[in-house]
Every structure is written in C-alpha cells, then in structure tokens.
Amino acid sequence: MIVVNDCAELEGSLSASCVTIGNFDGVHKGHQKLIQGVVHHARTHGQLSVVVTFEPHPMRVLTGRNTPPFITLLDQKLELISALGVECALVLPFTRALAELPPRDFVKRILVDGLKTRHLAIGYDYAFGKGRAGNYELLTQLGCEFGFTVERLDPVIINEAVVSSTRIRDLVLAGDVWELPPLLGRFYQFKGRVVPGAGRGARLLGFPTANLEPIDELIPKRGVYAVWAEVMEENAPPPTMAVCNVGHNPTFGEHGLTVEVHIMNLDRDLYGRTLRIHFVQRLRDEMTFAGPSPLVERIKEDIRLACRILGAPGAEP
Secondary structure, X not given: OEEEOOHHHHOOOOOOEEEEEOOOOOOOHHHHHHHHHHHHHHHHHOOEEEEEEEEOOHHHHHHOOOOOOOOOOHHHHHHHHHHOOOOEEEEEEOOHHHHHOOHHHHHHHHHHHHOOEEEEEEXXXXXXXXXXXXXHHHHHHHHHHHOOEEEEOOOOEEOOEEOOHHHHHXXXXXXXXXHOHHHHOOOEEEEEEEEOOOOHHHHHHOOOXXXXXXXXXXXXXXXXXXXXXXXXXXXXXXXXXXXXXXXXXXXXXXXXXXXXXXXXXXXXXXOOOEEEXXXXXXXXXXXXXXXXXXXXXXXXXXXXXXXXXXXXOOOOO
C-alpha cells in the first residue's frame, strides 16, 4: 500500500478510484466491512482502492484536547488497513482550514480532481465538513453532479449492539478485553518501549519483568492480564505467553502508573526494544499484599492461570 499526504503525489498515476473516508480508529469489524467492500469494488471495476483518513485526529484539532485516548495510532491504523488489501492511503493533514472547507469544495478538490473518484463508500453515520454538512444526502447530490456513485453501509451488529470505536474503547477501559476479538477481529493490542524499572522483578521477586513506556494511548483498566508479548523487530521470535500488570505497585507504596510484563522463558535483553502486547483476558484486580512473599505466591498463581488460558484453542494472537 502506498501512503501519500497530498493528492498531487498521485498526479498522472490514476484515472479512476473507489474511495472511502473516515477516521477508522481501531479499524474494527465495521470499518473492515466498509474497507473490504471498497477493495472488492475497485478490483471488479479496474479502479484504485483508496482510504482517506486524517492526521491528527479532527477531534484533537477542533477541541484542543487529548481526549479520548485512541485505540490505534496512525502507524498501526495504516498497518491494519494495508492488510485488508487497500492500494493507497491518503492521510490528509487535518487543520482548522480544512475543517472550515465547505463540503462541495472538499469533494471537488479531493475526491473529484485529486482522486478521480468513481465510487464512494461511507459508514452509516459518516458526515464531514463545516457543521457536518457533508452527509449522505449531500454526497449523493454531488455524486450526480460530478459523476460518482455513493454507497452507505448499514452498521455492523455483534452481540445485539453496533460495533463502534466508543464501544471498544469503553470495554478496554473497563478491562473487559476478552469481549474484544469479535469486535476487532483480533485481541486488543498495546505497544510500549522497554525502559529501566525499579529492578525488583528478578532481584526481589524472582520474576524478571519488562517495564513499558507507553507508545499507544489506550491503556486497559488496572489489573493483571494474560497476554501475548511480541517483540517488534525483524526476525523476532513469535509472540510469547506472558502476564501483564497494569497498576501502581501498591505493595511497594508507589503511585505512578506502570505497565510491566513478565514473559515466560525470556532469555534475552529487551531494553530499548518495542513490545506489542496482545491482551487476552483479565485475571484479577490490582491488590495490596503484606509483603514480597505473598505477592510471589500470587504471581505464581497468575502465571499458572495465564498458561492455561493462553494454551486454550482460540487464545492464539
């Protein structure tokens, strides 16, 4: 998949395209259905399949705040979109000027002149432009004027509720990670860079841990989780069974939030490397223990339970 930030980068290289537009936070099952439809339509009609998205997220620009935390940042979002067979991603720099652009001007400049759009697919609730005036009805009118068709997909319903980024985000924040694979098509993933920690894992407790500095934003609810740990580098081993603790280490009187991972049978130095953590199931709340000895016994039980869960069919990353 090629990634561009301006339609000018595609000038002369396309004559017709099939396009979808959105923020696609999480690239969940609803997004996947939409994008796969675009890929299929483009291949059937000899067009270029294009996903248009924005960076930074429009909410960050329009509100000036860093909330809510996002399920996928741009690099993972593009990785997931590429895996669906998309040929081109147009990542438009989102500015207040772009937000103020009337929908007709956006359509003419980006979709018609820039991408040579012949078919546009949008989600059931998609709207864009100033005052969110660029809805399905207006896009259909503009399609008639400029020569492209518009398709609006119905929402994807799983377990009697619409699949949405908000629903997924709420489940992560509640720690209900086991409910996410049907909605995402994968376990929830979180990336962090391994940095020095307090040094207690191997020295005091007998369980070496990788202390993670978050790269991604959305951190699951405090507690202990059965996870798969994946080293993000070429020729790395496959994901390995692990236990992850998200919390404040109350037994040792600490207050800052930490994400620590004990990887089973780890025999290599991970400092400075990036890990991707696949959250499978929450094992328990964060607890305060009387001292290191009862904590060690509980960690042993956490590891035994995690091994049983991760060794079960359907628990592979």
